[in-house]
Amino acid sequence: MDTQLVAFTGVAAAMVAMPGADFTVVVRNALASRRAGAACALGIAAGLLVHTALAVAGVAAVLTAVPALFRGLQLLGGAYVLYLGYGALRAAARPRQTATDADSPDGTVAVSPARALRQGFLTNALNPKASITFLSVLPQFVPASSPAMPRTLLLAAIIVGIAAVWFQAVALLVDRLGRWLRRPRTARAIEGVSGTALAALGLTLLAAPLAG
Template identity: 65%
Template sequence: MDAQLIAFTGVAAGMVAMPGADFTVVVRNALVSRRAGIVCALGVAGGLLLHTALAVAGVAAVLAAVPALFRALQLMGGGYVLYLGARTLWSLRRPRVPAAEATGARRTGAVATGARRTGAVAAEATGTVSSAARPLRQGFVTNALNPKAPITFLSLLPQFVPAGSPALPRTLLLALIVVVLALLWFPAVALLVDRLGRWLREPRAARAVEGITGAALTLLGVLLLLEPLRAA
């Protein structure tokens, strides 16, 4: 592996791991279940695959050359992230579980876990995929509607193509590195959240984390919406 490839891997790892809407939406789904978190992470990786493919194809240059299209995509992305945040905050209005019920739920945690696993198997046996489709869609759309990503990759990838070497094979390799890093990082985040799930799913902790993630998504959505409006 040459020095440029090592340097790019470090830069790309920092970009992928940077907290943002992708990270928050994966955490939000991982709090629901391990499966939802991992599926959402795969959706985020799918969005990154789309962006890197666009960058390699040069389509991102069109976004840079057509400000109106760029702003429209910014507004769509910001609106979707804001929607996710608002829906998360709205869900906090549901009644809290009484302490007695929470204690009983903890005592029967093993039974509940077994029931969830049985339910998951039954759902798979009957062919229901809606539970997986939603987090996959959320992860993909959250990432795919970020118009900055393809432009970032378009400006970044050429910096790591050695002079005189064929551009297409090299940029394809760089794009593959980004996707692989996403496939490692976001599922790892989902698994970590699931591992801490017993504590995070306690009524008070769950509501606190849900409130934080909802507020973070809402703030990110507002900032994403304000940026193109200011530019206009």
Template identity: 70%
Template sequence: MDAQLLAFIPVAAGMVALPGADFTVVVRNALASRRSGMAAALGVAGGLLVHTALAVAGLAAVLVAMPVLFRTVQLLGGAYVLYLGVSALYALRRRTAAGASAAEEAPAAKLGPVRALRQGFLTNALNPKAPVLFLSLLPQFVPEGQPPLPRTLLLAAVVVVLALLWFPAVALLVDRLGRWLRRPRTARAIEGGSGAALTALGLVLVTGPLLH
């Protein structure tokens, strides 16, 4: 394993582990059930696979070069994350107003694995910053004189593998701590915090300036 690849691994790991909408969606679904958490984690990895494939194919460059297209993806991604956040806050308010029992307090309690998988995938796939990040990051770790395609494929595979390790680990940890995390007061705090975080992230994407 060469030095540049060794240097890329911790950079990619930090990028994958950086808390954001992906992390929040996985945690919320893992609180519902282990299956939903794992499904959301796999969905996030699937979204990363889309972005790495775009970067390797060079299509991410087209996205960056066309501001209107980039802004469209940015708005779609922001709107979806905003929808998730507002939905979480609304569900929390409705349960609180109805005086729901402790058993009904678990966040996203009725969310099945298929829907969780879709949430994880769309949350990541509609993130417009990801292709820009990959497009700018991957070339930095291609040694001079080496064919770029095989190298970027390898780097992209490293990112996806790290995501397949990290997000399921987060889901399993949340599930393991579930007895404490699902206590009514703790569950309400997590649901409210995650809903607020997703809402804020969505608003930033929807109202933020065009990124280059």
């Protein structure tokens, strides 16, 4: 048994399952519809694929070597997450009884799968810390006796696979609980909590480069 591979799988699962912007965005979209939640989860997996590809190619090292570029990407990512939080807080403040034609019958805001896919991808891809994390973690699980490229590609595939399964499971669970979660008061509360969480995450991402 490849004990290093087993250990890496555990580490990768913990990294992916850690609550954050990805988790919150999937929950928000899954509340709109199962298709939107699944599309958002797929977008996050695609974003992770970008980060792992950058780590494999060594491009992530450039972000470390050029602080201005890294800070610029941090600001861009933080601004986008903050924008998502603002949108969620606006949705929470809107009266559910006056749903428009763009809304579903139960008052939840309709989200197209394409938009959900884009949100998931951008939320993950615009986080440069993910590339740095992968660049620092992946080499720890590449044995000196193994060719680096095939092994690193395998580790990257494991991360993306775990993310695809985990976030699809989150979307499915939210959809299964949808009848209760989509009640107007419950939905507004969830939008408020998720909006506050996203706004706080966005501000944190913005504060780090500005403080530096």
